[in-house]
Amino acid sequence: MTNKDIWNEIAKEYDNQYxxxxxxxxGYSVVEDLLEGIGGKKILDYGCGSGKFSKIxxxxxALVTAVDVSENAIEIAKQRGKTNIDYRVIxxxxxxxxxxxxxxxxxxxxVFCTMQQDAQVINIAQQIYKKLNPDGYFIVLEPHPKSxxxxxxxxxxxxxKEIKSGTPIKVELTGMDTPFYDYWRSKExxxxxxxxxxxxxxxxKEPIVENCPHETFWKDERIHSPLLIxxxxxxxxxxx
Ligand SMILES: C[S@@+](CC[C@H](N)C(=O)[O-])C[C@H]1O[C@@H](n2cnc3c(N)ncnc32)[C@H](O)[C@@H]1O
Numbered sequence: 001m002t003n004k005d006i007w008n009e010i011a012k013e014y015d016n017q018y019x020x021x022x023x024x025x026x027g028y029s030v031v032e033d034l035l036e037g038i039g040g041k042k043i044l045d046y047g048c049g050s051g052k053f054s055k056i057x058x059x060x061x062a063l064v065t066a067v068d069v070s071e072n073a074i075e076i077a078k079q080r081g082k083t084n085i086d087y088r089v090i091x092x093x094x095x096x097x098x099x100x101x102x103x104x105x106x107x108x109x110x111v112f113c114t115m116q117q118d119a120q121v122i123n124i125a126q127q128i129y130k131k132l133n134p135d136g137y138f139i140v141l142e143p144h145p146k147s148x149x150x151x152x153x154x155x156x157x158x159x160x161k162e163i164k165s166g167t168p169i170k171v172e173l174t175g176m177d178t179p180f181y182d183y184w185r186s187k188e189x190x191x192x193x194x195x196x197x198x199x200x201x202x203x204x205k206e207p208i209v210e211n212c213p214h215e216t217f218w219k220d221e222r223i224h225s226p227l228l229i230x231x232x233x234x235x236x237x238x239x240x
Contacts, residue, residue: 003114007049007070010178015050015076019175021217022154023110026207027141027227028053031107034139034203034231038062041104044095046128047111051077051087058084065098093120095127103131109141113182116166118193125197132234138199143171144206144228145186150220157182165189190230199232 007014031053032038039061045054048066050073057064064085068074074089088097106128112121128138148169149159158170168181191201206225209218220226 004069006180007068007114008072010176010180011050011070011073011076013176013178014173015052015073017175017177018154018173020052020154020173022152022221022226025209026221026225027229028056028109030205030207030227030229031109031139031141032056034205034229035105035107035137042102044098044103044106044128044131046106046108046124047114048077048087049073049110051080051085053107053109054085054087055080058082065103067095067097069093093124093127095124095131098131100130101133103136104133105137105139106132107139107141110143112140112185112190113142116168116183118165118185118189122193122197125193125199129197129199129234134234134236136234138194138232138234140190140194140230140232142185142190142228142230143182144225145184147224147226148184150224150226152221152226153217153219155226160184187228187230190228194230194232198235198237200235201230202233203229203231205229205231 041062043057043062043064045066048054048068054064054066066085067088067090071089074087078087115121148157154174156172160167165185167184169184171182172179208225209221
């Protein structure tokens with residue numbers, strides 16, 4: 001089964017059954033802050049899924065291009081609302097719909113973890129690098145590589161027998177009946193890929209839930225970060 005088949009099949013369940021409270025508190029809100037201004041900015045949401053984050057960006061006044069390989073996910077996203085958002089189904093990771101240097105910032109939320117091959121991640125990161133303006137940010141949000149075996153409110157990721165880059169990880173998302181696999185990479189793997197493409201990694205966030213004793217529903221989010229957020233800045237190669 002291809003990624004497209006898998007996500008076409010689970011797009012609806014992921015959209016309306018998954019209890020993603022942890023992703024909102026410790027992931028998307030951090031990505032939003034790291035964008036450092038959204039209104040009026042041209043932002044690419046790569047692998048936008050059913051468009052929950054794209055909708056926030058659009059509502060905050062960004063001009064969003066939101067792309068995904070899954071037609072079903074894009075269909076749900078369009079129903080959510082299209083204010084300021086151009087939704088597109090893409091094939092073969094092809095971003096030719098965008099001009100070079102035409103976007104201010106890009107995000108990829110929980111997308112690279114669905115890809116086993118580094119070559120695919122590198123190809124997408126290379127294209128995003130070209131589409132960004134000089135000084136543009138690319139923000140990557142992923143499950144934390146060290147989140148395995150913890151009991152988080154929104155997810156559990158199994159510890160495999162052996163672990164290396166590309167190892168499949170069985171994932172249970174709270175509310176979803178269908179377990180699925182994502183693919184493991186270390187923090188260093190992500191940083192290396194982004195640096196090799198030409199980005200400078202300027203911020204890494206590994207948020208946990210702090211304080212809020214009244215929010216008794218949190219689980220291991222209080223002791224370990226479930227998510228990894230890497231902000232990469234486009235730097236132009238030196239030329240004289
Ligand atoms: C875990 S979901 C995350 C969706 C969304 N970013 C979010 O945060 O809710 C992963 C998404 O990546 C998309 N995806 C996987 N491979 C892709 C590819 N090669 N190109 C574009 N999108 C892809 C899937 O279709 C799916 O919608």
